[in-house]
Amino acid sequence: MPIMRAAFASRLDDADPLAALTVGERSEPTHPEDDWVTVQVRASSLNHHDLWSLRGVGLTEAQLPMILGCDAVAVDPEGNEVVVYPVVVTPGDPRGVSILSEHFAGTLAERVAVPRSNLIPLPEGLAATDAACLPTAWLTAWRMLTTKGRVADADSVLVQGAGGGVATAAVALAVAMGKRVYATSRDAGKRERITALGATAFEPGARLPERVDVVIETVGAATFDHSLKSAAPTARIVVSGATAGHQPSINLRRVFAMQLEILGTSMGTPGELYELLAFCAENEVRPVVDSVVPFSRVEDAFARLHSGEAFGKIVIDHTA
Numbered sequence: 001m002p003i004m005r006a007a008f009a010s011r012l013d014d015a016d017p018l019a020a021l022t023v024g025e026r027s028e029p030t031h032p033e034d035d036w037v038t039v040q041v042r043a044s045s046l047n048h049h050d051l052w053s054l055r056g057v058g059l060t061e062a063q064l065p066m067i068l069g070c071d072a073v074a075v076d077p078e079g080n081e082v083v084v085y086p087v088v089v090t091p092g093d094p095r096g097v098s099i100l101s102e103h104f105a106g107t108l109a110e111r112v113a114v115p116r117s118n119l120i121p122l123p124e125g126l127a128a129t130d131a132a133c134l135p136t137a138w139l140t141a142w143r144m145l146t147t148k149g150r151v152a153d154a155d156s157v158l159v160q161g162a163g164g165g166v167a168t169a170a171v172a173l174a175v176a177m178g179k180r181v182y183a184t185s186r187d188a189g190k191r192e193r194i195t196a197l198g199a200t201a202f203e204p205g206a207r208l209p210e211r212v213d214v215v216i217e218t219v220g221a222a223t224f225d226h227s228l229k230s231a232a233p234t235a236r237i238v239v240s241g242a243t244a245g246h247q248p249s250i251n252l253r254r255v256f257a258m259q260l261e262i263l264g265t266s267m268g269t270p271g272e273l274y275e276l277l278a279f280c281a282e283n284e285v286r287p288v289v290d291s292v293v294p295f296s297r298v299e300d301a302f303a304r305l306h307s308g309e310a311f312g313k314i315v316i317d318h319t320a
């Protein structure tokens with residue numbers, strides 16, 4: 001079996017996830033079914049999901065070592081540039097599916113194996129390093145706004161924890177859709193940068209100028225009460241993550257009196273990824289990229305994600 005360089009979880013460490021990361025050689029992934037192909041990764045991007053994996057959330061010791069990474073732009077066996085849709089049918093998983101790096105080897109490697117139907121042509125005009133941000137964080141934000149949040153019927157959107165990958169995506173997309181966008185961040189520098197994207201920035205917990213129709217929640221316990229208080233009657237609070245804790249206390253009186261909808265969501269469909277790619281290409285919307293790091297410095301990229309200092313996506317250039 002050919003050997004390739006990869007970044008993988010060699011153990012699980014809740015207290016020090018960076019210590020569980022190993023960069024070294026792994027065997028090229030095999031094909032569990034005949035319709036799988038191996039593609040050559042050109043660019044990938046990090047997600048908070050990779051830190052959760054190193055902490056042991058969603059991964060068990062029995063699954064180690066596991067190559068990390070959900071996102072990729074790659075070259076297929078015929079030489080075409082493709083965006084990799086990272087959700088794979090997974091019998092035995094209670095969800096019926098899994099994301100690359102959960103049951104099947106991830107994208108932080110020279111090559112990754114996926115079902116051929118998971119490959120989407122890279123739209124013209126979109127750089128590989130930009131498109132590599134879209135399949136996880138941006139797809140999640142797209143589905144949160146459109147399918148779940150029904151943003152077409154909304155005037156205003158609140159995005160919590162605005163420096164994150166999903167959050168910067170939600171701000172950029174909602175601004176491009178012409179909505180009034182409010183965003184919170186703990187960091188003054190990030191509030192300044194989110195303002196430059198077209199949002200009005202506030203400190204976490206601040207009173208907004210109006211109650212909003214859609215709330216984008218990936219922070220969880222630290223911001224959920226503010227999300228409830230900021231929601232207009234019949235608003236949709238869409239949750240795809242809980243970086244700061246998954247068990248907030250919830251004022252149910254506010255939920256029923258204001259007729260709020262709290263909606264959970266995870267990733268998106270291949271059709272939604274097509275829509276997102278087309279939206280970005282047609283409207284000249286580009287991902288917010290914190291930094292592009294060569295694969296040889298992938299450990300530094302993980303350290304930056306872990307520091308919480310990143311603004312937007314950390315991209316890995318596999319050609320460098």
Ligand SMILES: NC(=O)c1ccc[n+]([C@@H]2O[C@H](COP(=O)([O-])OP(=O)(O)OC[C@H]3O[C@@H](n4cnc5c(N)ncnc54)[C@H](OP(=O)(O)O)[C@@H]3O)[C@@H](O)[C@H]2O)c1
Nearest residue numbers: 048161162163164165166185186222241242243244266267
């Ligand atoms: N379900 C899915 O399909 C899906 C897909 C992608 C991501 N996610 C989840 O969504 C979450 C965000 O992912 P990501 O990749 O965007 O992460 P990220 O880039 O690491 O961003 C996390 C953001 O959360 C905010 N935050 C962290 N701790 C906080 C605290 N104590 N108080 C307030 N804000 C805090 C920070 O915002 P500020 O620094 O600006 O305050 C930070 O920018 C993760 O939990 C991830 O697992 C889920």
